[in-house]
Amino acid sequence: MTGRDEGADLAPIDPSPVIILVRPQLAENIGSVARAMGNGGLFHLRLVAPRDGWPQDRAMRTASGAYRILEAATVHDTVADAVGDLHRVFATCPRPRHIVKPLLTARGAAAELREIGARGLKCGILFGPERAGLDNDDIACADSLIRYPLNPRFMSLNLAQAVMVMAYEWWIAGEAAPVRKLQTHKTHVATKGELENFLTHLIAECDEAGFLRNEQKRPGMVRNIRHFFQRGEVTEQELRTLHGIVTELARGRRGAR
Known part of the structure; x- marks a missing residue:
């Protein structure tokens, strides 16, 4: 497979949260999720009851070099099994109803994930199936909910996009670089x-x-x-x-x- 060595240097950047895909339906989406995870420095992937089983060649084809993430992924029968060794669990939920749990933005959740990880605790983030999202039984396994503040008239994200938003915020929460700088190349800012x-x-x-x-x-x-x-x-x-x-x-x- 061409480009197999692209992601050879991908390795865990710990403490980083576990990404847990609950009943994912399309292998291509799982591959795209791995690619998004690599962009944000995330490595640990768990799959709960993937519809078409695991592993899937189609996932490898869409991972764009993030093969190590897919090869290290683990498969679980239930959400409870997938989160059994974690200390804190977050669940993405676009429209939480009749649920009493802390609700955070992706940015707020990323800050909490960094703080929790710094204390040596393991965290995970649940992402639901492409078509219907997480159900109430899935959410019952989580401590907190994450909702992205997007256009309320159009909040549709595919699975990889949802993971990418969280991966980006997690990376930025630990990034020491200034939010703005002038690219000067070989010159310098004038005195x-x-x-x-x-x-x-x-x-x-x-x-x-x-x-x-x-x-x-x-x-x-x-x-x-x-x-x-x-x-x-x-x-x-x-x-x-x-x-x-x-x-x-x-x-x-x-x-x-």
Whole structure:
């Protein structure tokens, strides 16, 4: 099978929650779930009474390299058996009715999963069958419910999408990277001194060209120029390019004279 070695480096990142698919119907969906799990650093997969048995070649074909997750998956007859060694169990439930349990968003659940795992406890997340979702007996095995706050007029997710949302939130909950950064490649964010040097150059040429000839408006125009460049992070490479533009425009104007 081509691409078999793609996911060779996939390994458990513990403590991570167990993903439990309850009565999954399509092997392709199980494979797609494994792929989503690999994206989010999840490894432990358990299958409860898969409709077509296990293993399934079709699952391998849709796993896109996440073969180790599928090969390590375990099969269980009941939900109770699948969660027997876990300390806390969460259940995804799009429309919980007549159930008294804590209800969390995916983000809230991810934070709890991280905190519980940090205490050395094992957690699992139940996902229901594609067509009908978890029934009340399945949910009875869970401590808490997870509901994704999506468009209330269209909350339909396939199984892999549902797992991907949870995998993403779990990964982000432990990610130390800043939520925003400037990709600068081989340059660097310009210092205030470098920026001031460019602004001095620009304003001097604006004066020379007569752009700032209105003495009453000049202070406000200079402030506007400064505000424009002080608004965000300008890189040193961008300033060098702008220096070049201003120099060439001034050279062209003087040559024309």
